[in-house]
Amino acid sequence: MCCPPFETQILAMIDGELPEPHRAILRRHLASCTSCRAFAEEVERWDLTLSREGVFPRISAGFDARLRAAMEASPAASAAELSERKRELQREYEDGMRRIESGWRTPSRLLELFGISLVVGLTLHLLWAQVGDLLTASGEWEGGGLLAMAIALGALVAAGWISAQMLVFSTRRFQQGPVLV
Incomplete structure (x- = not known):
């Protein structure tokens, strides 16, 4: 296997595109590294085989003149056509963004809402169990009572507010249109 930093340099040297200072460094490396030397020899063999047996299409003498004439x-x-095309692209972009933003039922949005619901549900379950156990152990309330429900409801409201902020932030990123020059 060839040393990664030298692989592109070996290819450039074989193509004759490697500057002389880099070529000297590469030669020193090839003298000491057998894997890079084997890689360079293999690439040179392929290059010779391709140049000897490869059939490369030739461009006719008048190709350049015909191409320029066609252009x-x-x-x-x-300017009117360019302006109209720009308006079409802008309209197409805005329609696509409206479809993306309005689609709360898209798989990624549903997955995001499912994940948030799962986190909120697990948090409330653990919170309910912990608060209930603490209150029961202290003898303050039997089974947790109203305080546990109030804490769980507060956590639910906070989680709902945070998830709503996340959704608003995620849709705000896409409201700027593309810059068309």
């Missing part, structure tokens, strides 16, 4: 002959888009 000049094609009508350039007017």
